[in-house]
Amino acid sequence: xxxxxxxxxxxxxxxxxxxxxxxxxxxxxxxxxxxxxxxxxxxxxxxxxxxxxxxxxxxxxxxxxxxxxxxxxxxxxxxxxxxxxxxxxxxxxxxxxxxxxxxxxxxxxxxxxxxxxxxxxxxxxxxxxxxxxxxxxxxxxxxxxxxxxxxxxxxxxxxxxxxxxxxxxxxxxxxxxxxxxxxxxxxxxxxxxxxxxxxxxxxxxxxxxxxxxxxxxxxxxxxxxxxxxxxxxxxxxxxxxxxxx
Ligand code: ZN
Numbered sequence: 001x002x003x004x005x006x007x008x009x010x011x012x013x014x015x016x017x018x019x020x021x022x023x024x025x026x027x028x029x030x031x032x033x034x035x036x037x038x039x040x041x042x043x044x045x046x047x048x049x050x051x052x053x054x055x056x057x058x059x060x061x062x063x064x065x066x067x068x069x070x071x072x073x074x075x076x077x078x079x080x081x082x083x084x085x086x087x088x089x090x091x092x093x094x095x096x097x098x099x100x101x102x103x104x105x106x107x108x109x110x111x112x113x114x115x116x117x118x119x120x121x122x123x124x125x126x127x128x129x130x131x132x133x134x135x136x137x138x139x140x141x142x143x144x145x146x147x148x149x150x151x152x153x154x155x156x157x158x159x160x161x162x163x164x165x166x167x168x169x170x171x172x173x174x175x176x177x178x179x180x181x182x183x184x185x186x187x188x189x190x191x192x193x194x195x196x197x198x199x200x201x202x203x204x205x206x207x208x209x210x211x212x213x214x215x216x217x218x219x220x221x222x223x224x225x226x227x228x229x230x231x232x233x234x235x236x237x238x239x240x241x242x243x244x245x
Pocket of ligand 1: 191230
Protein backbone atom coordinates (compact mmCIF):
# COMPACT_ATOMS: atom_id res chain seq x y z
CA UNK A 1 0.00 0.00 0.00
CA UNK A 2 2.71 2.42 0.99
CA UNK A 3 4.78 1.53 -2.06
CA UNK A 4 1.78 2.14 -4.31
CA UNK A 5 1.13 5.53 -2.70
CA UNK A 6 4.77 6.43 -3.13
CA UNK A 7 4.63 5.39 -6.76
CA UNK A 8 1.53 7.55 -7.39
CA UNK A 9 3.12 10.46 -5.57
CA UNK A 10 6.35 10.07 -7.52
CA UNK A 11 4.57 9.92 -10.87
CA UNK A 12 2.54 13.04 -10.04
CA UNK A 13 5.78 14.83 -9.07
CA UNK A 14 7.33 13.77 -12.36
CA UNK A 15 4.21 14.94 -14.20
CA UNK A 16 4.38 18.31 -12.42
CA UNK A 17 8.08 18.67 -13.28
CA UNK A 18 7.28 17.76 -16.87
CA UNK A 19 4.52 20.35 -17.11
CA UNK A 20 6.72 22.98 -15.48
CA UNK A 21 9.54 22.41 -17.94
CA UNK A 22 7.05 22.43 -20.84
CA UNK A 23 5.75 25.84 -19.74
CA UNK A 24 9.33 27.15 -19.45
CA UNK A 25 9.97 26.05 -23.03
CA UNK A 26 6.71 27.67 -24.17
CA UNK A 27 7.59 31.02 -22.63
CA UNK A 28 11.06 31.16 -24.21
CA UNK A 29 11.38 32.76 -27.69
CA UNK A 30 9.24 30.66 -30.02
CA UNK A 31 12.14 29.92 -32.37
CA UNK A 32 15.31 31.47 -33.68
CA UNK A 33 13.70 33.74 -36.24
CA UNK A 34 15.81 34.15 -39.35
CA UNK A 35 15.18 37.92 -39.42
CA UNK A 36 15.44 38.99 -35.79
CA UNK A 37 14.94 37.28 -32.42
CA UNK A 38 14.10 39.21 -29.28
CA UNK A 39 15.94 38.02 -26.19
CA UNK A 40 13.83 39.63 -23.47
CA UNK A 41 10.32 40.90 -22.85
CA UNK A 42 9.98 44.64 -23.42
CA UNK A 43 7.86 47.11 -21.46
CA UNK A 44 7.56 50.80 -20.72
CA UNK A 45 10.77 52.41 -19.45
CA UNK A 46 13.13 50.09 -21.31
CA UNK A 47 15.49 51.16 -24.09
CA UNK A 48 17.70 49.59 -26.71
CA UNK A 49 18.01 48.40 -30.27
CA UNK A 50 15.53 45.61 -29.50
CA UNK A 51 12.98 48.32 -28.62
CA UNK A 52 13.67 50.05 -31.96
CA UNK A 53 13.19 46.72 -33.77
CA UNK A 54 9.84 46.34 -32.00
CA UNK A 55 8.85 49.94 -32.83
CA UNK A 56 9.44 49.36 -36.55
CA UNK A 57 6.96 46.47 -36.43
CA UNK A 58 4.22 48.22 -34.43
CA UNK A 59 4.56 51.66 -36.08
CA UNK A 60 1.37 50.95 -38.00
CA UNK A 61 -0.58 51.17 -34.72
CA UNK A 62 0.02 54.74 -33.44
CA UNK A 63 -3.67 55.74 -33.30
CA UNK A 64 -5.52 58.25 -35.45
CA UNK A 65 -3.32 60.95 -36.99
CA UNK A 66 -0.21 59.99 -35.05
CA UNK A 67 3.18 58.62 -36.01
CA UNK A 68 5.38 56.48 -33.73
CA UNK A 69 9.01 57.55 -33.30
CA UNK A 70 11.54 54.79 -33.98
CA UNK A 71 13.92 55.96 -31.24
CA UNK A 72 14.66 52.87 -29.14
CA UNK A 73 12.88 54.30 -26.08
CA UNK A 74 9.83 52.37 -24.89
CA UNK A 75 7.51 55.17 -23.76
CA UNK A 76 3.71 55.44 -23.41
CA UNK A 77 3.20 55.82 -27.19
CA UNK A 78 5.08 52.57 -27.83
CA UNK A 79 3.06 50.80 -25.12
CA UNK A 80 -0.17 52.04 -26.73
CA UNK A 81 1.01 50.87 -30.17
CA UNK A 82 1.91 47.44 -28.77
CA UNK A 83 -1.57 47.23 -27.17
CA UNK A 84 -3.27 48.06 -30.48
CA UNK A 85 -1.11 45.50 -32.30
CA UNK A 86 -2.01 42.87 -29.70
CA UNK A 87 -5.73 43.69 -29.95
CA UNK A 88 -5.58 43.53 -33.75
CA UNK A 89 -4.33 39.93 -33.54
CA UNK A 90 -6.54 38.79 -30.66
CA UNK A 91 -3.77 38.75 -28.04
CA UNK A 92 -4.00 40.07 -24.47
CA UNK A 93 -3.63 43.84 -24.95
CA UNK A 94 -1.33 44.72 -22.05
CA UNK A 95 1.23 46.86 -23.92
CA UNK A 96 4.04 44.52 -22.87
CA UNK A 97 5.89 42.75 -25.67
CA UNK A 98 6.52 39.18 -24.52
CA UNK A 99 6.56 35.72 -26.11
CA UNK A 100 3.01 35.96 -27.54
CA UNK A 101 3.62 39.34 -29.16
CA UNK A 102 7.02 38.32 -30.53
CA UNK A 103 5.51 35.05 -31.76
CA UNK A 104 2.90 37.01 -33.71
CA UNK A 105 5.62 39.21 -35.20
CA UNK A 106 7.70 36.14 -36.15
CA UNK A 107 4.63 34.72 -37.88
CA UNK A 108 4.26 37.95 -39.83
CA UNK A 109 7.84 38.54 -40.97
CA UNK A 110 9.81 37.10 -43.84
CA UNK A 111 13.50 36.12 -43.53
CA UNK A 112 14.52 39.52 -45.02
CA UNK A 113 12.50 41.27 -42.28
CA UNK A 114 9.77 42.52 -44.59
CA UNK A 115 6.19 41.82 -43.47
CA UNK A 116 4.50 38.79 -44.98
CA UNK A 117 2.35 40.57 -47.57
CA UNK A 118 4.82 43.12 -48.95
CA UNK A 119 8.28 42.85 -50.49
CA UNK A 120 11.30 44.97 -51.36
CA UNK A 121 10.71 44.09 -55.01
CA UNK A 122 7.30 45.66 -55.21
CA UNK A 123 8.50 48.71 -53.26
CA UNK A 124 11.21 49.29 -55.86
CA UNK A 125 9.84 49.15 -59.38
CA UNK A 126 12.30 51.86 -60.49
CA UNK A 127 15.90 50.69 -60.82
CA UNK A 128 16.06 47.92 -58.22
CA UNK A 129 19.15 49.17 -56.39
CA UNK A 130 17.78 52.05 -54.27
CA UNK A 131 20.26 54.58 -55.70
CA UNK A 132 19.67 57.99 -57.27
CA UNK A 133 17.03 59.23 -54.85
CA UNK A 134 17.12 62.04 -52.27
CA UNK A 135 18.78 59.83 -49.61
CA UNK A 136 21.51 57.18 -49.69
CA UNK A 137 20.43 53.71 -50.88
CA UNK A 138 20.49 52.09 -47.41
CA UNK A 139 18.24 54.83 -46.01
CA UNK A 140 15.82 54.55 -48.91
CA UNK A 141 15.54 50.80 -48.41
CA UNK A 142 15.16 51.17 -44.62
CA UNK A 143 12.43 53.77 -45.16
CA UNK A 144 10.49 51.36 -47.38
CA UNK A 145 10.89 48.63 -44.76
CA UNK A 146 9.24 50.93 -42.22
CA UNK A 147 6.56 51.81 -44.78
CA UNK A 148 5.80 48.12 -45.40
CA UNK A 149 5.14 47.43 -41.71
CA UNK A 150 2.64 50.30 -41.67
CA UNK A 151 1.06 48.87 -44.82
CA UNK A 152 0.79 45.45 -43.16
CA UNK A 153 -1.19 47.08 -40.32
CA UNK A 154 -3.39 48.92 -42.81
CA UNK A 155 -4.02 45.75 -44.81
CA UNK A 156 -4.89 43.77 -41.68
CA UNK A 157 -7.28 46.46 -40.42
CA UNK A 158 -9.20 46.27 -43.69
CA UNK A 159 -9.76 42.53 -43.54
CA UNK A 160 -6.50 41.28 -45.10
CA UNK A 161 -7.65 41.73 -48.68
CA UNK A 162 -4.71 42.08 -51.09
CA UNK A 163 -3.28 45.53 -51.73
CA UNK A 164 -1.37 46.03 -54.98
CA UNK A 165 1.62 48.38 -54.80
CA UNK A 166 1.90 50.30 -58.07
CA UNK A 167 4.95 52.41 -57.10
CA UNK A 168 7.39 52.85 -54.21
CA UNK A 169 10.94 54.21 -54.20
CA UNK A 170 11.97 56.33 -57.21
CA UNK A 171 15.36 57.64 -58.33
CA UNK A 172 15.32 61.18 -59.70
CA UNK A 173 15.17 59.89 -63.27
CA UNK A 174 12.29 57.51 -62.47
CA UNK A 175 10.49 60.37 -60.74
CA UNK A 176 10.97 62.57 -63.82
CA UNK A 177 9.76 59.73 -66.08
CA UNK A 178 6.44 59.40 -64.24
CA UNK A 179 5.99 63.16 -63.82
CA UNK A 180 6.39 63.12 -60.02
CA UNK A 181 6.58 66.42 -58.12
CA UNK A 182 10.19 67.67 -57.71
CA UNK A 183 10.52 66.81 -54.00
CA UNK A 184 8.32 63.71 -54.07
CA UNK A 185 8.45 61.47 -51.01
CA UNK A 186 9.03 58.60 -53.45
CA UNK A 187 12.62 59.95 -53.72
CA UNK A 188 13.05 59.24 -49.99
CA UNK A 189 11.64 55.74 -50.14
CA UNK A 190 8.97 56.38 -47.53
CA UNK A 191 6.07 56.46 -50.00
CA UNK A 192 3.79 53.94 -51.64
CA UNK A 193 1.13 54.17 -54.32
CA UNK A 194 -1.48 51.44 -54.10
CA UNK A 195 -4.75 49.98 -55.30
CA UNK A 196 -6.93 47.80 -53.07
CA UNK A 197 -9.12 44.85 -53.91
CA UNK A 198 -12.26 44.03 -51.94
CA UNK A 199 -13.06 47.63 -50.95
CA UNK A 200 -12.85 51.18 -52.31
CA UNK A 201 -9.96 53.61 -52.70
CA UNK A 202 -11.75 55.88 -50.21
CA UNK A 203 -11.90 53.12 -47.58
CA UNK A 204 -8.15 52.70 -48.03
CA UNK A 205 -7.43 56.44 -47.76
CA UNK A 206 -9.68 56.83 -44.71
CA UNK A 207 -8.21 53.87 -42.85
CA UNK A 208 -4.64 55.00 -43.62
CA UNK A 209 -5.17 57.87 -41.14
CA UNK A 210 -4.96 55.33 -38.29
CA UNK A 211 -1.73 53.66 -39.38
CA UNK A 212 1.09 56.19 -39.13
CA UNK A 213 0.98 57.85 -42.52
CA UNK A 214 1.60 61.60 -42.35
CA UNK A 215 1.02 62.01 -46.09
CA UNK A 216 -2.16 60.66 -47.67
CA UNK A 217 -3.43 61.61 -51.15
CA UNK A 218 -6.38 59.99 -52.86
CA UNK A 219 -9.51 60.51 -54.97
CA UNK A 220 -10.24 64.18 -55.66
CA UNK A 221 -6.61 65.23 -55.20
CA UNK A 222 -5.07 65.98 -58.63
CA UNK A 223 -3.56 62.87 -60.21
CA UNK A 224 -4.84 60.52 -57.47
CA UNK A 225 -8.24 59.31 -58.71
CA UNK A 226 -6.98 55.81 -59.55
CA UNK A 227 -4.70 55.09 -56.59
CA UNK A 228 -3.96 56.14 -53.01
CA UNK A 229 -0.57 57.58 -52.11
CA UNK A 230 0.77 57.31 -48.55
CA UNK A 231 4.06 58.53 -47.12
CA UNK A 232 5.84 59.43 -43.89
CA UNK A 233 6.85 63.06 -44.26
CA UNK A 234 7.43 65.11 -41.10
CA UNK A 235 4.08 66.87 -40.96
CA UNK A 236 0.49 65.83 -41.56
CA UNK A 237 -0.58 66.46 -45.15
CA UNK A 238 -3.79 64.68 -46.15
CA UNK A 239 -6.02 65.32 -49.15
CA UNK A 240 -8.65 63.08 -50.71
CA UNK A 241 -11.61 65.47 -51.14
CA UNK A 242 -13.86 62.85 -52.76
CA UNK A 243 -13.43 60.74 -49.60
CA UNK A 244 -14.10 63.56 -47.15
CA UNK A 245 -10.40 63.94 -46.31
ZN1 ZN B 1 2.76 58.60 -54.84
